[in-house]
C-alpha cells in the first residue's frame with residue numbers, strides 16, 4: 058500500500074483517471090504510482106514511459122493476469 062507522511066502534500070480526488078484498468082506494456086496515461094490489481098505490487102512510472110509488461114512479476118493462478126491501476130498521480134504543473 059502506498060504510504061505518505063504529510064497530508065497537506067497529498068489531495069484526494071474523484072477523478073475518473075483512477076477508475077481505468079491498464080494493459081501491461083501499454084503507455085502510461087499519467088506519471089505516478091500504479092498498482093497491480095492481481096497482487097497489489099506498486100510501481101512508480103515516469104511521464105512518457107510504458108507500464109511494465111505481463112512478464113514483469115509472477116502471479117499465482119488465483120491472482121490472474123497483471124492489470125495496472127493508477128493509484129497516485131504525480132502533479133507536474135508548476136505551483
Ligand SMILES: [Zn+2]
Pocket residue numbers: 093094095096097098114115116123
Ligand atoms: Zn501483480
